[in-house]
Amino acid sequence: MGIVSFFSELKKRKVYRTAAAYAVVAFVIMQIIEIVFPMFGIPDWAGRMIIILLFLGFPITIVFSWMYDVGEKSMVRAQPMMVGGEADNRSIMARKRSWFIGAVTVVAIMLGYQSSGTIFGYEIGGTGGEDKSIAVLPFDNFSKDKDDEYLSDGITEDITMNLAKIKELAVISRTSVMGYKHSNKKIKEIAKELGVKYILEGSVRKIGQRVRIVSQLIDAPNDKHIWSDSYDREMEDLFDIQADVSKEIANAMEAELTDKTVDMIDMAPTDNMDAYILFQRARSYYGMYTEDGTETAIKLFKNVLDMDPNYAEAYAGLSDCYAQRFIRFNYGLEWIDSSLVAADRAIKINPKLPDGYKAKGLAYLAIGHMKDAGDYNYKALELNPGYHMAIANYGIYLLNNGQLFDSYIYFNKSKKMNPTSTSTEDTWLGGLYSSLGEIAIADKHLSDAHKLSPGIKMGYRSDILHRLQTNNYKEAEKVLSSYEANIGMDSFWKVSKGIYFYFVGDFDKAQQLLSKNINEKTMWKTFSFNISPEMYLTDALYQLNKPHLKLLNGGIKSHEKKIKNGSDNNDWIAELSALYSIKGEAKPSMDWLEKAIKAGFRDRKSLELGMFDNVRNQDRFRLAEREIDIYIQEERLKFVRAGLLD
Numbered sequence: 211m212g213i214v215s216f217f218s219e220l221k222k223r224k225v226y227r228t229a230a231a232y233a234v235v236a237f238v239i240m241q242i243i244e245i246v247f248p249m250f251g252i253p254d255w256a257g258r259m260i261i262i263l264l265f266l267g268f269p270i271t272i273v274f275s276w277m278y279d280v281g282e283k284s285m286v287r288a289q290p291m292m293v294g295g296e297a298d299n300r301s302i303m304a305r306k307r308s309w310f311i312g313a314v315t316v317v318a319i320m321l322g323y324q325s326s327g328t329i330f331g332y333e334i335g336g337t338g339g340e341d342k343s344i345a346v347l348p349f350d351n352f353s354k355d356k357d358d359e360y361l362s363d364g365i366t367e368d369i370t371m372n373l374a375k376i377k378e379l380a381v382i383s384r385t386s387v388m389g390y391k392h393s394n395k396k397i398k399e400i401a402k403e404l405g406v407k408y409i410l411e412g413s414v415r416k417i418g419q420r421v422r423i424v425s426q427l428i429d430a431p432n433d434k435h436i437w438s439d440s441y442d443r444e445m446e447d448l449f450d451i452q453a454d455v456s457k458e459i460a461n462a463m464e465a466e467l468t469d470k471t472v473d474m475i476d477m478a479p480t481d482n483m484d485a486y487i488l489f490q491r492a493r494s495y496y497g498m499y500t501e502d503g504t505e506t507a508i509k510l511f512k513n514v515l516d517m518d519p520n521y522a523e524a525y526a527g528l529s530d531c532y533a534q535r536f537i538r539f540n541y542g543l544e545w546i547d548s549s550l551v552a553a554d555r556a557i558k559i560n561p562k563l564p565d566g567y568k569a570k571g572l573a574y575l576a577i578g579h580m581k582d583a584g585d586y587n588y589k590a591l592e593l594n595p596g597y598h599m600a601i602a603n604y605g606i607y608l609l610n611n612g613q614l615f616d617s618y619i620y621f622n623k624s625k626k627m628n629p630t631s632t633s634t635e636d637t638w639l640g641g642l643y644s645s646l647g648e649i650a651i652a653d654k655h656l657s658d659a660h661k662l663s664p665g666i667k668m669g670y671r672s673d674i675l676h677r678l679q680t681n682n683y684k685e686a687e688k689v690l691s692s693y694e695a696n697i698g699m700d701s702f703w704k705v706s707k708g709i710y711f712y713f714v715g716d717f718d719k720a721q722q723l724l725s726k727n728i729n730e731k732t733m734w735k736t737f738s739f740n741i742s743p744e745m746y747l748t749d750a751l752y753q754l755n756k757p758h759l760k761l762l763n764g765g766i767k768s769h770e771k772k773i774k775n776g777s778d779n780n781d782w783i784a785e786l787s788a789l790y791s792i793k794g795e796a797k798p799s800m801d802w803l804e805k806a807i808k809a810g811f812r813d814r815k816s817l818e819l820g821m822f823d824n825v826r827n828q829d830r831f832r833l834a835e836r837e838i839d840i841y842i843q844e845e846r847l848k849f850v851r852a853g854l855l856d
Contacts (some may be wrong), residue, residue, distance in 0.1 A: 232271050236264045342463050343406040345382035346370045348391040349425075352415040362414040363388075364490030365423065365452060369410070372456035372475045374596025378465040382406060383598045385497070386630040401430030404629055408436070410459060419445045425455055427462050437462040448486075449478040474562060474593065485517040489524055496531055499666065501539045504531050525556035526565035533573045538667070543735045549573040564594040571603055578772060578779030580610050580809075598627040602634050610780055612810030612841060614642055615848035633663035637672050641740075644676050645812045646846050648855065652676055653685075660689070664696040674706050675740050678713040679815040686710055701727040705743045712746045721750040734768035741816055745785055749821040752792050765789050780811035788821040800830040807837055812845075814838050 239260065346369050351362040367384050374381040382404050390400055397409050412425030426438035437458060441451045453475050460467050480486050492510030495503045508531045514524040529552035535541035536549075550573050556566030571586030584607035590600040605620030618639070625635045640656035643649075656676050659669035670693045677686035690710065693703050708723030724747040734744055744765055751758035769786040772779075783806035790799035803811075803825075817835060825831045849855040 228271060232268060236268070239264060341407055342378050342465055343380040343382075344373060344408040344410060344459070344463065345387050345401070345404045345406045346373065346410045347387055347400070347412075349411075349423075350413040352413050353417070355416070358414070358416050360490040360494060361416060361421075361487055363494060364486070365412075365414055365448075367490070367493070368449075368452050369456055369459075371594070371597075372452065373459060374598075375471055375474050375594045376460050376465050376467065377471075377595045379460070379463065379596065380406070381596045381627065383628040383631075386628050389630050397428055398430050398433060405626065407431060408463060412455075416445070421445050421448060421451075423451055423455070427459055445483050446481075448483065477560075477562065479523050480518045480521050482518045482521075485514050485521055485524075488517065489514045489521065489527070492524070492527060496527060496534075499534070499538065504534050504539070507531050520559050522556045522560035522563050523565055525552045525559065526563065526569045529553040529556065529566075529569035530572060533569070533576055537576050540729055540732055542731055543577070546573050546577050549576075562593060564590040564597050564600065567593070568597060568600045568603065571600065575603060575606060578777035578782050580607050580778050580780075582776070583607050584611070596627065598624050601627070602638075605635075606638055609638060609642055610810055612780070612812050612845075614645060614812065614842075614845040615852070618642060618849070618854075631662065633659045633666050633669050636662070637669050640672060640676060644679070645814070646842060646849070646855075649680055660692065660696075664692075667693075667697065667702050670697075671702070671706060672740065674710065678710060683710075683714055686713075701729070709743065709746050712750055717750040717753045721747060721754060721756070724750065734765050740781065740813075741788075741819075742782075742785060745788060745821060748789065749792055749819070753820060758792075762789060762793055766793070778809055780806045780809040781813070783809055784811045784813070784816065788816075788819075791822050791824045794824050796825050796828055799825050800828060800834070803831070803834050807834060807841075812838055812842055814842065 346366055349362040349366045351359045353361070366387070370381060370384050370387070373379050386404065393400070395403075397411070401407065401409050407430060409428045409430050410425060411428070412423060415422045420443065422440065422442045424438075424440040427436040428434065429436050439455070439458065441454070443451060456475050457467060457472070480489075488510060492507045492514060495510065496507035497503075508528065511524050511528040511531065514521055515528070518524070529549045532545045532549035532552060535545045536543065550570060553566055553570035553573060556563060556569065560566065567586045567590040571583045571590065574580075574586060575583040584604060587600045587604040587607065590597055591604065594600070601620050602624040605617045605624065608617035608620060621635045621639050621642070625632045625639075628635070636655040636659035640652045640659060643652035643655060653676070656669070656673035660666065660673060663669060670689055673689045674686050674693075677683070677689060687710070690703065690707060693706070697703065704723050704727040708720045708727065711717070711720035711723065724743055728743055728747060734742065744761065748758055748761050748765060751761065766786065766789050769782055769789065772782060773786070783802055787799045787802035787806060790796075790802060793799075814835070817831075817838075822831070846855065
């Protein structure tokens, strides 16, 4: 069949008309989806599903039109054009194959969606497990001794963690549910706020060495009691009770319990009940995320280990505290070494404890060993799929690796599990969307981060840097004012103010504030996934033609040492490139920048700063910029395909 006769055949079989009609109908349907679906609260994924099917249906419709003539009263098989007096059998077979492949494709996609809730590898319906979502509300303490509050909170936490180990269940984190302690809100209202179907509530009464636990599982939307039971046993049986409750809930929610999961749930952390109660007290202080709370937690965890030297969870808690000394409170790098030692001890005592692997992953995250951080947090998730802190930490690893879309999936999942306390997730999501060039979305996430947790410093720093990098200096000033109002004009605020002056071009004020408030003990060693304050100080001195070689060479030496020792944090590799640029050494600067991009560096805005001026006209630099742009566009396309961006 020649090209002319082919187009004639298309016209004869009314393929053109069919294609035009299909396009018009599809357009009308998409308009209806856009207008009507939001009015009736129909989920976004349903609209995306219909649109995807419309696109998939187009080639099927064209094939159908080619094969059949549709008249007013009948539909008959179209006759193929004659070649040499007989039908072209190969053409017929090709059309049959096209029809068959198209039909099979649609069926396969529909079956795949029904079984997994995904299309093209993207999750359409949220977590895919909303019908098996649950929040464990804080158990009421009915004991006379108010110190037993730690016991009831501990039982809440442990049952929550047990349920999180069951892969099918979507479990709200302890951080979010503790806000409902002693709440007067109705169960249905709480469930709606947390986005869950099931609520577990209960009470604890301790009398001497006996404990009575009453619990009930509620289908909140339907206000229906699914399961309830009471346990009246010796305190030494507490862990058996917690395990029994967890397994009964899983059965009531029709979740699969594998032998591996049952073994994890049945695992008792200690045989010393006094140590267990003290451990709960220590954990509550750590959860304050304040310096005083962390220091109190350290003392209590040590007391727990004096009572039971094989309490693996206490070692994991101690590891987290040591890491937070470095991450949040600007202690020296030696505390990361202490954190790793404690985490290793936890893992050695109990190789099946997810907390130990998460703790070690956090320590590696702090020193920029991103591959190690990713591996250990992933190991924690293998043991406990619902471990929301490990989920968020793994998202950080993916973000640093340049996998923006994949990191979004993990951050979003962590937010759903921790809906009322999302400072960490919003901070990183803000940086993610900033990399994508979605400024308004980034603004929202970063603002939410410190509004939800006004006492956490990292959220403010990320928000300030984002506003400065997007030339929104007035908003940066507002964030600085908010920090001052909620925390005060401490050294962290002064360093942030110095960075502000750097961006507005007042290098003299910048270097004054930065040089006076950067901690000498931790210089070039701070926990950072943005440009280090030392970088701004170094470049400010350079711009002012002031002596800076000592600081400059110190930064180069420190960064090269970190990388030699295993750090693959792309931000630090990029900083090394910037330091060599300031020094006027173009080749090593470009070598390190290319390595940073290969490691996942996607911070396009930072390349516009003055610290890269000495290499800006290099062909390699322009190619590096284009490479980042291509990577970002590729990641952005994944968001678009998933219906998350236009």
